[in-house]
Amino acid sequence: MADDTPNISLKLLQQENARLVKRIEMDVKKTSDGGNGGSGGGETTFALEARLANVEGSIQGLSQSQNILGLLVGIVGAFVIGFGIYNLQRVDALTDKVGALPGQISSDMRDLTKTLAETITAAKQQPPQVILMPAPQLPDNGKH
Numbered sequence: 540m541a542d543d544t545p546n547i548s549l550k551l552l553q554q555e556n557a558r559l560v561k562r563i564e565m566d567v568k569k570t571s572d573g574g575n576g577g578s579g580g581g582e583t584t585f586a587l588e589a590r591l592a593n594v595e596g597s598i599q600g601l602s603q604s605q606n607i608l609g610l611l612v613g614i615v616g617a618f619v620i621g622f623g624i625y626n627l628q629r630v631d632a633l634t635d636k637v638g639a640l641p642g643q644i645s646s647d648m649r650d651l652t653k654t655l656a657e658t659i660t661a662a663k664q665q666p667p668q669v670i671l672m673p674a675p676q677l678p679d680n681g682k683h
Contacts, residue, residue: 556598563591 570583 559594560591563587563594567591 567584567587570587
């Protein structure tokens with residue numbers, strides 16, 4: 540998929556800025572040399588100087604905006620990297636738990652099988668036979 544955003548380089552912006560400044564300076568020079576003659580030239584020169592100051596202010600504002608944008612991109616990047624590291628640690632911990640499950644399941648199955656085998660064996664055995672005998676009685680000698 541092609542990127543539709545234009546690729547603007549700093550060099551291209553500097554060239555465009557220089558071209559605009561030259562154009563404004565030429566306009567200022569034409570009007571100050573007598574473009575309208577007399578009193579009208581001073582007002583036009585003032586207007587052009589105001590436009591030039593406006594352009595320079597805009598360029599300075601763009602520069603500041605660019606610095607702020609760079610800072611924000613750095614902060615977001617640091618957040619994304621930190622969040623990624625945190626999630627990788629959680630995934631590693633989860634991997635360790637999942638890796639321990641087969642051994643634990645096997646141990647539990649052995650215990651369950653042993654318990655069932657003992658129960659089945661105990662159920663199949665005949666209970667020991669108990670023969671009840673009366674308690675022996677002592678002979679009575681006639682002495683009461």
